[in-house]
Amino acid sequence: MKPEAEQLAEIESVTLGHYNRHAESYWHGTKEHDVAQNYAAFLAPFPSDKQLDILDLGCGPGRDVHYFKSLGHRPVGLDGSEIFCRMARAYTGCEILQQTFLGLTLASQAFDGIFANAALFHVPSQQLPTVLNKLHEALRPDGILFISNPRGNGEGWSGQRYGHFMQIDTSVQYLSAAGFSVLDYYYRPAGKPGQEQPWLAIVAQMKTG
Numbered sequence: 001m002k003p004e005a006e007q008l009a010e011i012e013s014v015t016l017g018h019y020n021r022h023a024e025s026y027w028h029g030t031k032e033h034d035v036a037q038n039y040a041a042f043l044a045p046f047p048s049d050k051q052l053d054i055l056d057l058g059c060g061p062g063r064d065v066h067y068f069k070s071l072g073h074r075p076v077g078l079d080g081s082e083i084f085c086r087m088a089r090a091y092t093g094c095e096i097l098q099q100t101f102l103g104l105t106l107a108s109q110a111f112d113g114i115f116a117n118a119a120l121f122h123v124p125s126q127q128l129p130t131v132l133n134k135l136h137e138a139l140r141p142d143g144i145l146f147i148s149n150p151r152g153n154g155e156g157w158s159g160q161r162y163g164h165f166m167q168i169d170t171s172v173q174y175l176s177a178a179g180f181s182v183l184d185y186y187y188r189p190a191g192k193p194g195q196e197q198p199w200l201a202i203v204a205q206m207k208t209g
Contacts, residue, residue: 026096058119062088132178
């Protein structure tokens with residue numbers, strides 16, 4: 001059995017290696033995805049006329065950074081993939097941070113909201129509390145965290161990508177322990193029967209008091 005530090009390093013390097021190798025096909029396969037429901041859910045708690053500082057966590061090639069910029073917000077992207085970061089900078093003209101999820105270094109209270117679409121499920125369960133605490137620290141008071149992950153039970157390898165899959169109850173426990181309250185959640189794609197909705201989306205806010 002490898003030491004935990006070696007296991008975590010392998011999880012990150014192999015998963016990021018997969019995305020680096022398939023960056024172009026990933027971009028072409030996801031750039032037209034309809035995530036309007038997720039955008040609307042994330043932005044709903046904010047005043048409609050407020051210009052927001054947004055962190056797009058796991059920004060990939062920059063689709064969502066580009067969208068938030070088009071609305072007049074100030075998005076910053078973050079991804080561990082060197083190639084994704086390069087693509088996102090070219091596509092959006094925005095600041096894109098190359099950081100791994102297990103090596104996050106974020107300024108305190110730098111963002112009004114964090115948009116983590118199809119990203120945090122790559123964080124192993126033993127490290128998820130640490131990552132969520134760092135995201136909490138990076139948010140301003142009453143800040144919003146949006147997460148959307150494939151739902152399920154357990155964790156492990158799927159090909160060359162590592163995934164940690166949870167249902168709503170377990171997700172709420174992790175979020176609550178990190179200082180978040182769940183405002184809303186739903187399953188995607190909208191309008192499908194439950195067995196055809198593999199995605200769980202959650203809107204959470206920093207707890208007050």
